[in-house]
Amino acid sequence: MGAGVDNRPCGGKYEDTVEAIGHTPLVELKSLSPKPGVRVYAKLESANPTGSVKDRVARAMIDDAEASGAIGPGQTILEPTSGNTGISLAMICRRKGYPLKVVMPENVTEERTSLLHMYGAEIVYSPAEQGSNGAVAKAIEMAEADTAYYMPYQYGNEANPRAHYEGTAVEILEELDDVAAFVGGLGTGGTLMGNARRLKEADPNTLIVAAEPLQGELVQGLRSLDDGFIPPIIDLALLDRKIFVSNRDAVIWTKKLIDGEGIFAGVSSGAVAAISHRVAAELDSGNVVTVFPDGGWKYLSSGVYTKTLEELEADGTLETASFW
Amino acid sequence: MPTAKIPPVLRSSTGGEKEVAVEGATVGEALRSLASQHADTERQLFGDGGELNRYVNVYLNDEDVRVLDGLDTPVAESDTLVILPAMAGG
Numbered sequence: 001m002g003a004g005v006d007n008r009p010c011g012g013k014y015e016d017t018v019e020a021i022g023h024t025p026l027v028e029l030k031s032l033s034p035k036p037g038v039r040v041y042a043k044l045e046s047a048n049p050t051g052s053v054k055d056r057v058a059r060a061m062i063d064d065a066e067a068s069g070a071i072g073p074g075q076t077i078l079e080p081t082s083g084n085t086g087i088s089l090a091m092i093c094r095r096k097g098y099p100l101k102v103v104m105p106e107n108v109t110e111e112r113t114s115l116l117h118m119y120g121a122e123i124v125y126s127p128a129e130q131g132s133n134g135a136v137a138k139a140i141e142m143a144e145a146d147t148a149y150y151m152p153y154q155y156g157n158e159a160n161p162r163a164h165y166e167g168t169a170v171e172i173l174e175e176l177d178d179v180a181a182f183v184g185g186l187g188t189g190g191t192l193m194g195n196a197r198r199l200k201e202a203d204p205n206t207l208i209v210a211a212e213p214l215q216g217e218l219v220q221g222l223r224s225l226d227d228g229f230i231p232p233i234i235d236l237a238l239l240d241r242k243i244f245v246s247n248r249d250a251v252i253w254t255k256k257l258i259d260g261e262g263i264f265a266g267v268s269s270g271a272v273a274a275i276s277h278r279v280a281a282e283l284d285s286g287n288v289v290t291v292f293p294d295g296g297w298k299y300l301s302s303g304v305y306t307k308t309l310e311e312l313e314a315d316g317t318l319e320t321a322s323f324w
Numbered sequence: 325m326p327t328a329k330i331p332p333v334l335r336s337s338t339g340g341e342k343e344v345a346v347e348g349a350t351v352g353e354a355l356r357s358l359a360s361q362h363a364d365t366e367r368q369l370f371g372d373g374g375e376l377n378r379y380v381n382v383y384l385n386d387e388d389v390r391v392l393d394g395l396d397t398p399v400a401e402s403d404t405l406v407i408l409p410a411m412a413g414g
Contacts, residue, residue, distance in 0.1 A: 082413055132412040155412060187413025210388075215411050225333055225368045228379025228410035242388035244406070268413075 011047070018095055021048055021055040022167045026175050026289075031260030032277045037285035040276050041176070043168060046265070046295030050091045050115070053168075053293045057190055058088035060163035061152035062096065071150050073097060078149040080104075080139035082132045082187070083112035084294060085154050090119030101149070103139040105131055107320060111298040128320075131215060132187075133229040154188045155231035164194025172289055173198070179206050180286025183276045185268045186212035186242070189234035191291055196238040210242040211275040213250070213268070213323070243278075245271040247318040251304050253277075254296070258305070266294040267304060267323035299323065328358050328405045337364035346405070351382060352395030354405055369407070381408045 014020040024047040032040040045053035065071040076099045086102035093100040100121040107128035126134040143151045154160050184192040196208040254270030257263040269292035276290045312318050325345045330338050348354035359366035382389045383406040389397045
C-alpha cells in the first residue's frame, strides 16, 4: 500500500481540544467503487475529539449562542439527543463551564450513558419506544416549564447546517475538484443541508442523496402519525433522493466496512455506505462523497460487531436498537 | 397489484393488517384505495386539502415519494408503498 495520496503531516496545531474539531481525513473506499471511473470517499468523523461529527455542530451552536449573548457564564444547557450531540456538548460545556442536561431515549447503548457521565452531564431519559421524537418532545416540555434552561435545539438551529457549510463541505472541496454525488445520513438534517448548499454552489449538478434509518417497528411507538417529527432545518427541495435503510442492511454494510476497508465505523456509517455504493453503481464517472458520522466504539455493547446477523435478529437487536 | 405496508401506528385503523393490497397507477390513487378500504386511515394520511399529511412519509419501495413526484409518482403492479411516521435522529 503506497503513500499515493497527498499525505498531510498532521491535522493542524491547536491551543485547545475544542479548536481541534474538524479537519477530518477523507478516505477513498475502493471496495465500494463498482467501476474504475467512479470513486467513493468518506470523511471519517470519528477523528473528531469526542469521536463524532456532532463535535462540529455542538461547537457551532455554543459559539453562536455565546456570540449572540444568549448564554453567559454558568448557564445551564438543555438538549434532546440520541447520543452523539449530547456527548459533544458535554465535552464542550465541560471545557467552557456550562452545566449540561441531555434528554435521550432510554434504549441507547450503555457507552453513550458512560461518556455523558464521564463529561459530567446530567441525563434525563425519554421512553425508548418514542425514539428521538420522544426526547425532543420531553426537552421542549422541560424548556417551556423552566426558562432558566438554554436549549441550542439542533433540529431547528441554523448553526447546525452552517457547521457543515463552513466546515465539512469546504474541507471536501479542498480535496476534490468535482463531487458528482454527496450521500448523507438524515437525522437532524444538518449534515445534508449544510453540505448540499455549499456543494451545489460549487456545482449545481451535484446529486444530493439522503440515507435515512428505517426504524424497527418496536421503536415506532407513536400514538398517532401526528406525533411524527420533521426537523425545521430540513428543506426537502435541496434533496435529489431520499432512501431508507433498514437496520439489517446498515449492519451488513458496517461489517463490510471492516472486512473491505478496515474501517471500524458506527452503524449509521454502514447505512450511508450502502447508499453510496448504490449511487456509485448508477454513475458512469465521478466522485461520490459521504460522511461517516462516528466510529464503532459506542455500539460495541450492542453486539453488532461480534454477533452474526442471525444472532442479532434472534435477540431482537435489529428491531429495537437505536443507532442514529 | 401494489402493496401498502402499514406502520404499527396505523394498524388500529386497518383492523391489524400489516399489508394491504391497493389499486392505482399513482401513489395518490394507491393511498386513496387504502383509504377506501379502511376509512379510518384517511384522516391520518391526508390533510384537509387532500395533500399528504406532513408527518407521514411514503416510500415507493425505499425512496421517499416527496422527492420523486409526490402523490403523482407512478406506481407499478409489483411496487410496494411503505408508510412511515417521520422520525428524527441526532
